[in-house]
Amino acid sequence: MKALMKNxxxxxxxxxxxxxxxxxxxxxxxxxxxxxxASSAFRESNIVSFQLDFHSHWTLDNFRQLFxxxxxxxxxxxxxxxxxxxxVLQVVIVTLAGYTYSRYRFxxxxxxxxxxxxxxxxxxMAALTAFYVLANILDALDxxxxxxxxxVGGGIxxxxxxxxxYFDTVPRDLDESARIDGxxxxxxxxxxxLPLVKPMLAVQALWAFMGPFGDYLxxxxxxxxxxxxxxxxxxxxxxxxxxxxxxxxxxxGAILAALPICILFFFLQKNFVSGLTSGxxxx
Amino acid sequence: METExxxxxxxxxxxxxxxxxxxxxxxxxxxxxxxxxxxxxxxxAIQMIVAGIPAINDFITLGSVPRVDHSLFLLIxxxxxxxxxxxxxxxYLLNIYDxxxxxxxxxxxxxxxxSTKAILKNAWDAGFPYLLTIPAYVAMTFVIIFPVLVTLFxxxxxxxxxxxxxxxxxxxxxxxxxxxxxxxxxxRATFTSVLSWTIIWTLCATTGQIVLGILxxxxxxxxFIKGKKLFRIIFLLPWAVPAFITIMSxxxxxxxxIGAINAQVIPLLNHLLFTDIPAISWKTDPFWTKVAxxxxxxxxxxxxxxxxxxxxxxxxxxxxxxAAIIDGANFWQKFRRITLPMILFATxxxxxxxxxxxxxxxxxxxxxxxxxPGSVGAGAxxxxxxxxxxxxxxxxxxPQYAMAxxxxxxxxxxxxxxxxIAFKKTNAFGNEEMM
Numbered sequence: 001m002k003a004l005m006k007n008x009x010x011x012x013x014x015x016x017x018x019x020x021x022x023x024x025x026x027x028x029x030x031x032x033x034x035x036x037x038a039s040s041a042f043r044e045s046n047i048v049s050f051q052l053d054f055h056s057h058w059t060l061d062n063f064r065q066l067f068x069x070x071x072x073x074x075x076x077x078x079x080x081x082x083x084x085x086x087x088v089l090q091v092v093i094v095t096l097a098g099y100t101y102s103r104y105r106f107x108x109x110x111x112x113x114x115x116x117x118x119x120x121x122x123x124x125m126a127a128l129t130a131f132y133v134l135a136n137i138l139d140a141l142d143x144x145x146x147x148x149x150x151x152v153g154g155g156i157x158x159x160x161x162x163x164x165x166y167f168d169t170v171p172r173d174l175d176e177s178a179r180i181d182g183x184x185x186x187x188x189x190x191x192x193x194l195p196l197v198k199p200m201l202a203v204q205a206l207w208a209f210m211g212p213f214g215d216y217l218x219x220x221x222x223x224x225x226x227x228x229x230x231x232x233x234x235x236x237x238x239x240x241x242x243x244x245x246x247x248x249x250x251x252x253g254a255i256l257a258a259l260p261i262c263i264l265f266f267f268l269q270k271n272f273v274s275g276l277t278s279g280x281x282x283x
Numbered sequence: 284m285e286t287e288x289x290x291x292x293x294x295x296x297x298x299x300x301x302x303x304x305x306x307x308x309x310x311x312x313x314x315x316x317x318x319x320x321x322x323x324x325x326x327x328a329i330q331m332i333v334a335g336i337p338a339i340n341d342f343i344t345l346g347s348v349p350r351v352d353h354s355l356f357l358l359i360x361x362x363x364x365x366x367x368x369x370x371x372x373x374x375y376l377l378n379i380y381d382x383x384x385x386x387x388x389x390x391x392x393x394x395x396x397x398s399t400k401a402i403l404k405n406a407w408d409a410g411f412p413y414l415l416t417i418p419a420y421v422a423m424t425f426v427i428i429f430p431v432l433v434t435l436f437x438x439x440x441x442x443x444x445x446x447x448x449x450x451x452x453x454x455x456x457x458x459x460x461x462x463x464x465x466x467x468x469x470x471r472a473t474f475t476s477v478l479s480w481t482i483i484w485t486l487c488a489t490t491g492q493i494v495l496g497i498l499x500x501x502x503x504x505x506x507f508i509k510g511k512k513l514f515r516i517i518f519l520l521p522w523a524v525p526a527f528i529t530i531m532s533x534x535x536x537x538x539x540x541i542g543a544i545n546a547q548v549i550p551l552l553n554h555l556l557f558t559d560i561p562a563i564s565w566k567t568d569p570f571w572t573k574v575a576x577x578x579x580x581x582x583x584x585x586x587x588x589x590x591x592x593x594x595x596x597x598x599x600x601x602x603x604x605x606a607a608i609i610d611g612a613n614f615w616q617k618f619r620r621i622t623l624p625m626i627l628f629a630t631x632x633x634x635x636x637x638x639x640x641x642x643x644x645x646x647x648x649x650x651x652x653x654x655x656p657g658s659v660g661a662g663a664x665x666x667x668x669x670x671x672x673x674x675x676x677x678x679x680x681x682p683q684y685a686m687a688x689x690x691x692x693x694x695x696x697x698x699x700x701x702x703x704i705a706f707k708k709t710n711a712f713g714n715e716e717m718m
Binding site for chain 2: 016019020022023026027029030031032033034036037048049050051052092093094096097099100101103104106109112117118119120121122123124125126127128129130131133134137149150152153154156157158160185210213214215216217221232235236239247250251254257258261262265266269272
């Protein structure tokens with residue numbers, strides 16, 4: 001009996017040891033690249049690679065340079081405009097469509113749901129040439145509205161699917177009893193169901209907002225003038241040119257782009273779990 | 284007992300009249316609908332005569348005079364016209380269906396809505412779901428369906444750097460591009476090589492992020508862990524930071540000579556473990572570039588799985604485990620028989636979309652090492668996956684648009700077919716009927 005207990009204690013110790021070892025190791029692997037990038041933003045501009053360095057001289061010069069000598073403020077403003085427009089449009093469209101697929105039974109419902117699922121697998125690349133020609137015809141090359149439309153349209157299928165899943169978790173009895181009490185279509189949607197899916201609305205808004213910040217491909221392909229670029233395309237210029245890399249400028253710009261998104265992300269992350277497990281899975 | 288059915292309207296007659304949209308509605312005494320449908324029909328007919336028929340004509344020939352006819356624009360306008368015709372056809376069928384249905388209602392009830400107000404009210408009720416989804420469909424038509432249609436058509440033309448409109452015309456060439464992928468030795472070799480790396484990449488990177496995500500979720504979910512909140516924040520960071528930033532940083536960190544891995548991490552490991560690992564050529568050796576790419580994608584993608592699996596773990600009822608412990612199950616048996624099946628059952632559809640995502644994961648390949656190092660022919664670098672190869676084919680110095688379109692179609696077809704089979708197998712639509 002004593003031996004058994006000792007044995008149990010022994011396994012418990014090793015279980016905890018390996019658990020914490022795993023967690024700490026994983027944390028280091030995650031934090032190391034992020035920290036060396038972030039810390040480079042405060043180092044002098046003569047460095048060429050991100051490394052951990054405790055003896056370096058700290059400075060805010062990179063940020064000063066970023067705002068006075070580069071187009072970074074312009075890029076930031078552009079990205080914000082595109083991101084906010086994408087967010088508003090996409091949330092409205094996806095919420096309406098998701099609600100419909102969750103609450104109404106109509107002809108073609110099931111087929112169009114499968115269609116949504118299929119269409120989101122077609123790579124954006126499939127449309128690149130067409131986008132380019134379309135932009136030419138509409139004289140929309142180098143404009144924000146065209147890019148915004150592409151982001152919105154591209155995000156619809158997957159997010160409608162997720163949104164529908166979340167609406168499904170709101171009991172139908174609620175709207176049915178409201179119906180019996182005489183509430184119309186819009187009222188049931190606006191006053192009964194919508195308030196209950198606020199967590200998922202927040203998640204959808206965040207993802208739609210993050211999209212333009214993270215996208216490189218479409219922005220690179222459709223935006224031309226240096227003043228019209230987004231943060232992703234602009235920052236890439238600092239690091240892509242091998243002869244005159246400005247990695248400290250890149251790091252400074254990266255921090256400013258990542259920080260607000262990270263804050264929003266952690267502010268809303270509690271909602272992710274419910275959003276993902278109900279929307280992304282069956283049930 | 285009624286022997287003669289109360290035949291006020293002839294259903295077939297109503298349908299027949301509706302061959303000209305609106306007339307059937309007039310026959311059903313619904314003048315409002317009749318005027319509306321007839322107006323739509325006339326508008327379409329005018330559009331067809333003025334612009335539609337020439338557009339379709341040009342679409343078939345793709346122009347005949349270089350510098351005057353711009354083949355590409357003709358192709359695009361033709362595609363738009365085809366979408367318009369498809370929409371009209373849908374309306375046309377709906378119109379006949381409506382006339383027959385209303386006639387049947389006349390016979391059944393002896394009356395039908397004839398006042399404009401009642402019709403509008405009825406349309407609001409029955410059409411509400413369609414009304415709410417219209418914005419989604421309009422956006423998808425322009426951003427997804429139309430471009431995919433253009434790509435589909437482009438794949439059957441000879442659009443490349445020899446045939447750049449308006450100086451040259453583009454022509455239809457049938458399935459020549461598809462044949463070329465398999466018959467031209469240069470393309471075949473590149474295609475096979477790129478495709479096999481794409482498959483290895485998709486399997487390894489996605490499985491890597493799924494395994495790490497599930498492992499982390501299970502480890503963090505243990506009740507005794509202190510500082511859960513902190514670990515959770517750290518583990519979500521790769522998801523929270525925009526991917527292009529981390530990929531570009533990794534591109535610098537993995538630099539052969541000055542990057543942090545070779546200059547800092549490996550020396551430190553050698554120092555701690557008394558090993559003697561030499562610097563690794565991450566960016567110049569195809570093998571190590573691929574290893575680095577898989578590691579980075581695992582790093583980038585696992586938080587998503589981790590968050591989702593954590594949600595599933597918290598919803599598994601505790602008495603399942605208690606019963607298992609009473610039956611004498613050990614840790615591994617509990618995981619293998621309860622935890623893992625529950626996770627896979629609940630998350631299968633999302634896991635499948637993770638595979639398709641990585642199959643098309645352009646930015647990591649392009650931003651990390653630009654598809655390099657070296658070349659495997661036909662413009663593709665050694666770490667290029669199909670999607671980044673297509674990008675290079677369309678944006679390179681000698682663009683091969685038609686070839687790129689043909690390859691795009693093929694990979695889209697593969698991805699959709701494989702995922703549909705996977706979705707069916709995991710029964711992702713299973714619950715749809717009962718909802």
